[in-house]
Amino acid sequence: MTGFNFSDVNLAVTTPFNAQGKIDYSRFELLIERYVAAGVHGFVLSSGTGMHVYLSKEESKELVAFGAKVINGRARVIAQTSALMADEVVERTRHARDCGADGVMVLPPFFEGPTDDQGIIxxxxxxxxxxxxxxxxxxxxxxxxxVTPSLFQQLSQIPNFVSVKDSSGDLTDQAALVRTGLPTLNGADPLTPFALFAGAAGLIWGGANMAPKACVDLANAAALKQWENVRAIWQSLAPVMSLIWQGDYVQSVYAGAEIMGYGAGNPRRPLARLAAEKLGPLRDALAPLIEYEAAASS
Structure with missing residues (x-):
């Protein structure tokens, strides 16, 4: 395993689309600038929250190239390069390398791929x-x-394999990964402070699109082991991070980011905008964060 350099908040950034369903690069650049200004430590381009599975290979590669150029070393860059075929994952990963990405995030083989440990390795x-x-x-x-602790330990023997992002949502399972002593990234929004307290090495966080300043402040406080500050910030974040995890995750992040002024428009089809009856509870859950983000800007 090579060195780990992906601590703190890695924002699984939304991908904006225009009215015709094409990637809106002008809006994407503005969003990146605002998130950089908020102190985001890293970006995951073509993330799950950014609609990776609904981007063509060419779109994903163009998005990575554009985003890396805009970020220009001001934050780390992780590109999701997942695909069904291993050769395509390698192609996408080499492209990300050539664009200056610092790392890639890759799903294990999916859709009737190998499920045995050796196949994953x-x-x-x-x-x-x-x-x-x-x-x-x-x-x-x-x-x-x-990914079990045993499999994680075996994967860590591979050159360039540096971490696992755990989005299982099970704190017990994630804590078992952390106890291996290998760097584990939390990817389950409602577990964030608990994961950091348990020893998670960093965060890949889709919900941070909605309130980047609060999320960065929480991660910075955790890095300093200021747990009372972490708890205070989490009181504002917890309602919305729990709500979006209950279903319609991507649609909720897009809608919530719009409410908070970090709008990326609507998700791409086949996902629709968040149902109207769910907007009221989302606004209510975001209310403490509107105040927090406004105070952080003053």
């Missing part, structure tokens, strides 16, 4: 040959592959 060993730090992605409820 062989897959990531192939990806690692592209020459960038690789972050595995543990989301067993979607992919059907679970």
């Amino acid at each position: 062989d897959f990531y060993a192939t990806v690692s040959e592209a020459g960038l730090p690789v972050i595995g992605y543990n989301v067993p409820q979607v992919v059907g592959v679970k």
Whole structure:
């Protein structure tokens, strides 16, 4: 395993689309600038929250190239390069490397791919040959592959394999990954402060699109072990981070970011905008953060 350099908040940034459903690069640049100004430590481009599975390979590669150019070393860049075929993952990863990305996030083989440990190890060993730090992605409820502590330890023997993002939403399982002593990234929004207290090495955080300043402040306080400050900030974040995890995650993040002034428009089809009856509860959950973000700007 090579060195780990992905601590603090890595924003799984939304991808904006125009009225015709095409990527809106002007709006994307404005969003990046605002998130950089908020102190975001890193960006995940073509993330799940950024509609990775609904971008073509060409769109994803163009998005990574554009985003990396705009960020221009002011924050770290992680590109999601997941695909069904290993050769395509390698191609996308090499492209991300050439664009200056600091690392890639890659789902294990999915849709009837191998589920045995050796098959997963062989897959990531192939990806690692592209020459960038690789972050595995543990989301067993979607992919059907679970990264156990034993598998994590075996994956860590692969050159360039640096971490696992755990989006299982199970704190017990994540704590078991943390106890390996290997750097684990939390990807489950409602677990954020608990994961950091347990020893998670950093965050890949989609919900941070809605309130980047509060999220960065929380991560910075945790890094200083200022747990009373973490708890105070989390009181404002907890209602919305719990709500969006209950369903319609991507649609909720897009809608919430719009409410908070970090709008990326609507998600791309086949996802629709968040249902009207769910906007009221979302606004209520965001109310403490509107005050927090406004105070942080003053």
